[in-house]
Amino acid sequence: MHGSPPQGPLVVALAFDGAPMFELSIPAEIFGLPRPEFGADWYRFALVSADGAMVRTGHGWELSVDGDLTLLERADMIVIPGWRPANPEVPAALRAAMLAAHARGARLASICSGAFLLAELGLLDGRRATTHWLHAPLLAQRYPRIAVASDILYADGGDVLTSAGSAAGIDLLLHIVRQDYGVARANAVAKRLVLPAQREGDQRQYDDSLRPPQQTDRLAALMARILESPAEKWPVNRLAAEAGMSLRTVARAFAARAGCAPGT
Template sequence: MTENAEILTIPSVTLSRHRVVALAYDGLCTFEFGVAVEIFGLPRPEMGERWYRFAVAAVDDGELRATGGIRLMTDGGMALLGEADTIVVPGWRGIDSPVPPALCEALLAAHARGCRIISICSGVFVLAAAGLLNGRQATTHWRYTDQLRARFPRIEVIDDVLYVGAEGVMTSAGSAAGIDLCLHLVREDFGVEAANLVARRLVVSPHRDGGQAQQIVRPVAKARESQRLGQLFDFLHQNLAAGHTVASLAERAGMGHRTFLRRFEDATGKTPARWLLDERLQRATQHLTHSRLSVEQIAELCGFSNASTLRHHFRQQFALSPLQYRKSALAGKKGE
């Protein structure tokens, strides 16, 4: 099938086209803004007539400059936020830079009428300043989580996720995690197949597992202990379906209980239980993509007590059921 012939019939949550408005401000974060433009603003005729309408709203008066010396023209001012179905806050000019009260008021008013609001990376500080995140979970780039937690104690800051949110307010972690969040919105609005097609155009995975812990610099274990852990990881990869306890793993690694836990987390950024769960889920995605095994069979092969347990953890990790993931993955392979 040629690219021009690849046309999707996509569902729409509304009869009218969904309008996405991205904020622009002096000192605009170019990459984060580009994510919003690429996902929501790029014409996609293969998606049919109900794809997003996209506009850019200026927060500041006068000429707007973006990172890299780019000068920007917008479609209007903050009045555009009153017409938005989704508002994207693509970063912010500095985590200590004040947020204009008028912007806070406009965001609160938009949310009150049912508008969906998302932030990418440091844009979370705009949502926090507006009070939209009080009593909610939120995330941001790992460099900023401590500052966010200290300045806004009413927010439950989640460190090790790519994006998080509910009830129309969502936040993403580091800049590239904005792609994951925006693809999640496409999946919500137009279905798995549409999100998969957009991801394929971007040459990115439709679903990334894991969080930010892998990006944080951690101390390297001593050479001898590293060798022991390396042998342990080889053993675990070959025996994921077996039952494992911290005691049994520490004994196999030749370490005491506390030393093992400390060295394991230094090496992986995770507890043994979290690491095992992530590896089992990753193995499950491989079976879903490359085999015709049932969910029950995959659960047994990957070390889950039953299919229900696999479905529960899978949906928590990927926001999809195993069968939805398989459908998405197979659709991606057909288009390659």
């Protein structure tokens, strides 16, 4: 009673040392589970690291993958489940593979701090893009050509898509399934995930009226102020000045709290 193995778009997710376990598991769950009910017309999925070797996740666990960057040559979509906001430089081989994939039409989709990798490649210049609300000020400060939307769940730029932190990546990937296979299949995937109804990309990342922040230190107090005035500019040098920290320290502290890409 099992259907044919899937023959549809090849989705490749990028693992790296420090990769966040939860964000990594999102594309695996959406694209990589057996769905015999959909037959052959469904995604194929692979997890890759730069050299095909195991990575060490942000929690410190070792994780094996399915292959190396050569899989990006055949990918129809590449998911970047996080990156290193404090140290976003992209190694040459990965940069070349990503740019080649994009040039031949592969879709690139980021979750959380994965937007920093796309930003480093210049692929977000002149575009509206998003990332986890914790990282948004740093993304806007470092890449002034990006129109950073810090409080939406995801931004669909066609060939390049970005989403906010953690669970908002689920919303983006369900949006992609909806585009590729229609609402009925997207809803079947959501139902198996035991998720509530669709969240739109422009839905706010959070609602502070429900979530009073705890102001336990200067950075927490500062973060609460950012949340209260997200429309204001919060470049990292302002964050540093107001928190009484160095640029490096404040960038690192923000990255540590977002938990999206602990490898700093």
